[in-house]
Amino acid sequence: MPEKARVVRPITLRDIAREAGVSINTASRALTGKPDVSDKTRRLVQAVADRLDYRPNQLARGLRQRKTATIGVVVADLANPFFAEVAEGIERTAAGEGYSIIVANTEENEERERRAVHTLVERQVDGILIAPTQSSDASIRYLLQRRIPVVLLARFFEHLQVPAVINDDREGARLAVRHLIQRGHRDILYLNGPPYNSSARLRLSGYQDALQEAGIPFRSSLVISTDARAAGGYAAIQQALAAGLPFTAVFCFSDYVSFGAIRALRQARLGIPKDVAVMGYDDIDLAGLVEPALSTVHIAKTRLGQVAARMLMGMMEPSGKQAERVGVTVLAPQLVIRESA
Amino acid sequence: MPEKARVVRPITLRDIAREAGVSINTASRALTGKPDVSDKTRRLVQAVADRLDYRPNQLARGLRQRKTATIGVVVADLANPFFAEVAEGIERTAAGEGYSIIVANTEENEERERRAVHTLVERQVDGILIAPTQSSDASIRYLLQRRIPVVLLARFFEHLQVPAVINDDREGARLAVRHLIQRGHRDILYLNGPPYNSSARLRLSGYQDALQEAGIPFRSSLVISTDARAAGGYAAIQQALAAGLPFTAVFCFSDYVSFGAIRALRQARLGIPKDVAVMGYDDIDLAGLVEPALSTVHIAKTRLGQVAARMLMGMMEPSGKQAERVGVTVLAPQLVIRESA
DNA sequence: TTGTACGCGTTATCAA
DNA sequence: TTGATAACGCGTACAA
Numbered sequence: 001m002p003e004k005a006r007v008v009r010p011i012t013l014r015d016i017a018r019e020a021g022v023s024i025n026t027a028s029r030a031l032t033g034k035p036d037v038s039d040k041t042r043r044l045v046q047a048v049a050d051r052l053d054y055r056p057n058q059l060a061r062g063l064r065q066r067k068t069a070t071i072g073v074v075v076a077d078l079a080n081p082f083f084a085e086v087a088e089g090i091e092r093t094a095a096g097e098g099y100s101i102i103v104a105n106t107e108e109n110e111e112r113e114r115r116a117v118h119t120l121v122e123r124q125v126d127g128i129l130i131a132p133t134q135s136s137d138a139s140i141r142y143l144l145q146r147r148i149p150v151v152l153l154a155r156f157f158e159h160l161q162v163p164a165v166i167n168d169d170r171e172g173a174r175l176a177v178r179h180l181i182q183r184g185h186r187d188i189l190y191l192n193g194p195p196y197n198s199s200a201r202l203r204l205s206g207y208q209d210a211l212q213e214a215g216i217p218f219r220s221s222l223v224i225s226t227d228a229r230a231a232g233g234y235a236a237i238q239q240a241l242a243a244g245l246p247f248t249a250v251f252c253f254s255d256y257v258s259f260g261a262i263r264a265l266r267q268a269r270l271g272i273p274k275d276v277a278v279m280g281y282d283d284i285d286l287a288g289l290v291e292p293a294l295s296t297v298h299i300a301k302t303r304l305g306q307v308a309a310r311m312l313m314g315m316m317e318p319s320g321k322q323a324e325r326v327g328v329t330v331l332a333p334q335l336v337i338r339e340s341a
Numbered sequence: 342m343p344e345k346a347r348v349v350r351p352i353t354l355r356d357i358a359r360e361a362g363v364s365i366n367t368a369s370r371a372l373t374g375k376p377d378v379s380d381k382t383r384r385l386v387q388a389v390a391d392r393l394d395y396r397p398n399q400l401a402r403g404l405r406q407r408k409t410a411t412i413g414v415v416v417a418d419l420a421n422p423f424f425a426e427v428a429e430g431i432e433r434t435a436a437g438e439g440y441s442i443i444v445a446n447t448e449e450n451e452e453r454e455r456r457a458v459h460t461l462v463e464r465q466v467d468g469i470l471i472a473p474t475q476s477s478d479a480s481i482r483y484l485l486q487r488r489i490p491v492v493l494l495a496r497f498f499e500h501l502q503v504p505a506v507i508n509d510d511r512e513g514a515r516l517a518v519r520h521l522i523q524r525g526h527r528d529i530l531y532l533n534g535p536p537y538n539s540s541a542r543l544r545l546s547g548y549q550d551a552l553q554e555a556g557i558p559f560r561s562s563l564v565i566s567t568d569a570r571a572a573g574g575y576a577a578i579q580q581a582l583a584a585g586l587p588f589t590a591v592f593c594f595s596d597y598v599s600f601g602a603i604r605a606l607r608q609a610r611l612g613i614p615k616d617v618a619v620m621g622y623d624d625i626d627l628a629g630l631v632e633p634a635l636s637t638v639h640i641a642k643t644r645l646g647q648v649a650a651r652m653l654m655g656m657m658e659p660s661g662k663q664a665e666r667v668g669v670t671v672l673a674p675q676l677v678i679r680e681s682a
Numbered sequence: 683t684t685g686t687a688c689g690c691g692t693t694a695t696c697a698a
Numbered sequence: 699t700t701g702a703t704a705a706c707g708c709g710t711a712c713a714a
Contacts, residue, residue, distance in 0.1 A: 024693095026701070057404070059403050084421075406709070687711085689709095693704105694704085
């Protein structure tokens, strides 16, 4: 007959206290490094805790302290290298300060975002980092109203005063398109992201800025909205080619879109950059590894995550700044010229 | 003088109870869908809760129930598309069942893994999914000893009986190398991962299997260990070329390694697959988008995450299976022939 | 069907 | 310097 598995009850402060012959209170103070504990008892308690491998229950601690050392991270798509790198920057920074992160995916879905935010609130996270689906700002307003520290990632709302860490999208697009123009292109296709996305709007402005500087008239027919994925870039190029749109260069909303676009161009037997130049945006890891190496606009993704996390942790301190006083941090984009343009 | 910001105290069950004119207990039972509550009071309580936008404190609930509906996820590198996709599969599955995930990165560092596991234990996660750094099994043994449900991701320990969801690495490598042999290659370089990694060992076996089947003698000089990153693949090829190693094909531990290898081959003016055929492993998103499109071995990454999450959630149920009875799930790899080999 | 009392494990307050 | 006591917000016996 098999022995019944003995369920090991976790060691609590009470166990430590009993074993060390002190009160629970004293055990707590000793272990949390509070003053007003004699060195002798502190060492004793510490020794017992070590021996029993005591692990404080952070649930109980959080309940009591109204502070969980947890940050909620809400992104559109974890599998997207852009967000994955941002998340990595956040995780590293948070872990360094003793914070854990709860991660939720929205897939750009408003309802999933709503649920994710509620879940995080119920789990008493100390603050939230979120790349908002911008079809609605309800979740953000909800957090503001509940006075929960929040910092937006990579996107922002013009009409809402919320701290954010973003890339200078307008400038980045300007740099990219200016580069294409310098290489002699005048018919530049722009495969943009979805219009509700703040980056998409700003990059479109940057695209227009660069054209205007060069005295090239803007043609809305050369701007195609995509879903910002590779398939979108692929489809958009096919569509452009079929429609007989005249272009010698393509500026893409993201590196992913570029990869799709390049694939479609190749299938049409167009050489890159010989026949058509291509520029991406984001500078994901693989951009420099493919053939032709992708010319693109670099965003400091881990840095973005790191800065956002630091900003949030600052707001979460007892004496931390209020959201209204934090503002928006804008990261400078950087042009990366490789082979595709 | 600025008005002092009134901190809005969160709504608790007590507030609901008072407002609805019932006891806290009744409020709780009404909201958690327990029986023994009249429809009338249930509706009343529910209405009050909705009106006040009540959010149950999951810390308190978890403390009381000894169950947090939280899964700890420990991976080597979130920014690696492989783990990012696995994580996505986990998140989706978990969220669908009301679970949240706390994510930690180890960067293959044993010490970070140790800390991550302790943190998760202290936060009372109901179970842990982990891609173990395999330089040590201490963290895994710790979890087993504490009887915390754990499922390994993509890697496993021969000497430890721990549930795991893995890819059939040996078979995958066999398929890849067999394919190269069928294309007429006999001098096949293998850029392997680090030797402590279980996948690296198994894929090496698969490589040897395929050679043996074809009666090709194994030469250890054709196996180079890399750090499984693009830079590693790049360096390994340079080294192989410099050493004058004879090879007409390269099998790589991962797609990332392939990209690095391809870059180095190109710089040496070698055509792919004309002069050298290249096969990867993983089939990350971008493998099919680059030029030449990468031939590789497909791993169902989101599926791996999904299966692992389901397995873990099964073990976490009160009547759930014990770890010893769960076993290892092996996912079948799939050969994907594109252009590079 | 409803309410009272207690405990989950911790920290904070206050008195000794 | 230490200890008793009361929370934190919720769920669960048990009694009404």
